[in-house]
Amino acid sequence: MGTLQSLFSDYTLQIVSFGSALLGLVSGILGSFAVIRKQSLLGDAISHSALPGIAFVFLLTGSKKTEMLLLGALLTGLIGTFIIITVNKYSKISFDSALGLTLSSFFGLGLVLLTYIQKIPDANQAGLESFIFGQASTLLFRDIVIMTILSAAILLIVVLFWKEFKLISFDPLFGITIGFSATKINIIISFITVVAIIIGLQSVGVILMSALLISPGVAARQWTNKLSIMILLASIFGIISGVSGSIISSLIPNMPTGPVIVIVISLIVFISLLFGRRRGILWKHIKSKRYKAQILKRGDLV
Amino acid sequence: MTPQIEIILVAIIVSISCSLLGVFLVLRKMTMMTDAISHTILLGIVLAFFVTKSLNSPLLIIGAALLGLVTVYLTEIIKKTKLVSEDSSIGIVFPFLFSIAIILITKFASDVHLDIDSVLLGELAFVPFDRMLIGGVDIGAKSLYVMGTIMLINIVFILIFYKELKIVTFDNALAYVLGFSPVFIHYALMTLVSVTAVGAFEAVGSILVIAFIIGPPITAYMITSRLKHMIIFSILIGVGDSILGYIIADYFDVSIAGSIASIIGFVFILVFLISPRYGVLLNMYRRYKKRYDFAVMTLVFHINNHEDTPKRIIENNKLTLHEHLQWNKQFCNKIVDIALNSEYIHSNNGIFYLTNKGKQYVNRSYKDIGYSNV
Numbered sequence: 001m002g003t004l005q006s007l008f009s010d011y012t013l014q015i016v017s018f019g020s021a022l023l024g025l026v027s028g029i030l031g032s033f034a035v036i037r038k039q040s041l042l043g044d045a046i047s048h049s050a051l052p053g054i055a056f057v058f059l060l061t062g063s064k065k066t067e068m069l070l071l072g073a074l075l076t077g078l079i080g081t082f083i084i085i086t087v088n089k090y091s092k093i094s095f096d097s098a099l100g101l102t103l104s105s106f107f108g109l110g111l112v113l114l115t116y117i118q119k120i121p122d123a124n125q126a127g128l129e130s131f132i133f134g135q136a137s138t139l140l141f142r143d144i145v146i147m148t149i150l151s152a153a154i155l156l157i158v159v160l161f162w163k164e165f166k167l168i169s170f171d172p173l174f175g176i177t178i179g180f181s182a183t184k185i186n187i188i189i190s191f192i193t194v195v196a197i198i199i200g201l202q203s204v205g206v207i208l209m210s211a212l213l214i215s216p217g218v219a220a221r222q223w224t225n226k227l228s229i230m231i232l233l234a235s236i237f238g239i240i241s242g243v244s245g246s247i248i249s250s251l252i253p254n255m256p257t258g259p260v261i262v263i264v265i266s267l268i269v270f271i272s273l274l275f276g277r278r279r280g281i282l283w284k285h286i287k288s289k290r291y292k293a294q295i296l297k298r299g300d301l302v
Numbered sequence: 303m304t305p306q307i308e309i310i311l312v313a314i315i316v317s318i319s320c321s322l323l324g325v326f327l328v329l330r331k332m333t334m335m336t337d338a339i340s341h342t343i344l345l346g347i348v349l350a351f352f353v354t355k356s357l358n359s360p361l362l363i364i365g366a367a368l369l370g371l372v373t374v375y376l377t378e379i380i381k382k383t384k385l386v387s388e389d390s391s392i393g394i395v396f397p398f399l400f401s402i403a404i405i406l407i408t409k410f411a412s413d414v415h416l417d418i419d420s421v422l423l424g425e426l427a428f429v430p431f432d433r434m435l436i437g438g439v440d441i442g443a444k445s446l447y448v449m450g451t452i453m454l455i456n457i458v459f460i461l462i463f464y465k466e467l468k469i470v471t472f473d474n475a476l477a478y479v480l481g482f483s484p485v486f487i488h489y490a491l492m493t494l495v496s497v498t499a500v501g502a503f504e505a506v507g508s509i510l511v512i513a514f515i516i517g518p519p520i521t522a523y524m525i526t527s528r529l530k531h532m533i534i535f536s537i538l539i540g541v542g543d544s545i546l547g548y549i550i551a552d553y554f555d556v557s558i559a560g561s562i563a564s565i566i567g568f569v570f571i572l573v574f575l576i577s578p579r580y581g582v583l584l585n586m587y588r589r590y591k592k593r594y595d596f597a598v599m600t601l602v603f604h605i606n607n608h609e610d611t612p613k614r615i616i617e618n619n620k621l622t623l624h625e626h627l628q629w630n631k632q633f634c635n636k637i638v639d640i641a642l643n644s645e646y647i648h649s650n651n652g653i654f655y656l657t658n659k660g661k662q663y664v665n666r667s668y669k670d671i672g673y674s675n676v
Contacts, residue, residue, distance in 0.1 A: 038387055044393065091574060091580060096333050097331070101566075101567060103337065104512040104566070107560075107563065108561070108564045111560030112551070115560065215394055218394060256405065263402065279385055281383060
């Protein structure tokens with residue numbers, strides 16, 4: 001009981017939980033779109049592409065202010081996205097190969113910059129590497145403020161462009177025929193996805209961010225066929241995993257936050273796959289058993 | 303053998319091992335799976351480490367290879383439920399396994415040199431420090447022998463199963479019909495990928511493994527369409543990238559693995575743009591030039607059509623030509639200049655006529671486009 005009480009009054013925990021919750025919310029929403037558009041792994045590539053941007057900004061400005069670093073991450077994230085889509089569009093290179101190449105080259109470039117920074121005398125670069133694995137416990141209040149502003153902006157854009165996003169995600173050709181610009185809308189979606197990933201980099205780091213983007217959407221999909229409900233559920237799952245991940249990792253000593261969040265959301269996915277309404281594996285199993293029993297009972301084809 | 307040579311040699315051996323497998327993975331569009339595997343083998347290494355308590359046991363490689371297969375298998379299971387698309391399946395399984403690995407490491411093995419940084423990044427610079435001792439005699443860096451063996455295994459596999467790989471890659475259905483087992487080839491490939499990734503782990507890290515598996519093959523893909531050539535070019539490019547990357551890393555004193563991965567990317571972009579056959583810039587230029595070539599052809603055809611009729615005074619007139627061809631005046635003048643320079647037409651009192659060369663050009667072009675000008 002004493003631990004539980006300190007839970008609710010612990011300032012750091014509150015910050016970390018809130019930040020993770022925000023992250024869960026935003027990645028739940030945008031991840032749902034990514035899953036529908038079959039671009040799930042784009043998030044992985046974008047996360048990796050962000051690294052050189054972070055290092056580069058630090059090299060240029062010497063500042064470790066979150067908003068500056070995030071700006072650098074945004075820049076290289078967008079460049080990476082552009083390269084992936086262009087290479088895929090204008091050559092016979094498949095989407096996944098373009099993803100993998102961009103991911104590894106950009107990350108490698110980030111490493112080069114990081115090791116270069118390490119050599120500069122009295123360069124205060126400790127903490128840049130926290131972007132690789134995330135270090136939710138180093139979140140500051142001002143970081144949360146930035147995250148909240150960005151999340152609010154993303155939510156606003158999603159609400160404003162709801163119809164367009166829905167249309168272009170499910171039936172881009174139809175959207176084009178009735179006059180919408182699929183390119184422009186895709187750019188907007190990619191843009192806010194990159195922003196969402198940047199938000200998450202600090203908490204869970206580059207590698208695990210893609211899980212947060214994909215899993216809530218996949219889990220939510222198992223419970224409904226309506227996009228609005230799916231996104232709602234995805235955000236809820238995201239928030240739950242963010243908060244519980246933070247709490248659990250703070251209760252156990254020496255437990256990093258990011259991986260715990262990922263494990264929680266992965267468990268939610270597995271449960272959803274098994275028990276999801278109408279489509280879940282368990283229900284399919286029960287239905288097929290019932291069906292077989294009926295056939296046996298009636299002795300004819302039902 | 304100096305440390306520098308050993309480092310470059312290890313990089314070259316890794317790049318060759320990866321290129322051999324990478325060509326087929328790229329063609330089968332399975333590269334994301336290798337990304338996943340290169341992350342999840344960490345879990346295999348951790349679990350094997352808990353069993354053997356040693357970082358040098360060969361059990362580590364076996365454990366990691368097994369986990370690579372587990373990754374593939376789990377992804378397939380999830381995909382088979384048809385509830386999740388293939389890329390999403392990959393994106394669910396590997397972070398989960400990787401997270402377990404990170405938790406295990408931080409909780410139970412944080413004092414061991416199973417440092418997460420080196421897992422991802424490797425560090426080629428440390429290769430010369432790990433020696434291979436047989437009977438107490440130092441015969442070179444350990445990585446050389448480990449990766450060298452893996453490279454040989456890969457080479458043998460590719461040589462023995464070349465035909466099978468070829469048919470399974472390009473025509474899966476035919477392979478089934480002819481009695482081959484695509485499934486066997488699939489899992490065999492993935493096993494080798496896991497083994498290669500593990501072997502290369504300590505030396506070059508996950509990221510460079512991915513870069514080596516994808517980069518040189520797709521760069522080669524932009525140069526040629528023939529499988530054998532693709533493999534050869536891929537090897538050459540991989541070797542070149544390694545050497546170049548090392549030189550740059552040495553000069554700036556930065557991460558060698560990172561440097562090579564960056565060079566792989568740069569070289570690919572370069573080839574992507576200027577490859578003689580498939581390069582984007584070159585093709586854009588060709589299309590641009592074709593527009594002019596086609597316009598000249600149109601002009602000469604037009605003049606040919608009206609030359610022998612009285613209407614040529616209006617149709618082939620220098621001043622009104624652009625109206626009849628529906629071109630804007632500047633464009634028309636440009637095309638006329640090209641035609642004049644090529645001596646296809648000449649001007650007489652403001653009217654254009656074909657030259658002999660022009661007449662030959664017309665006949666040739668009609669034949670080219672399959673039009674019979676009889």
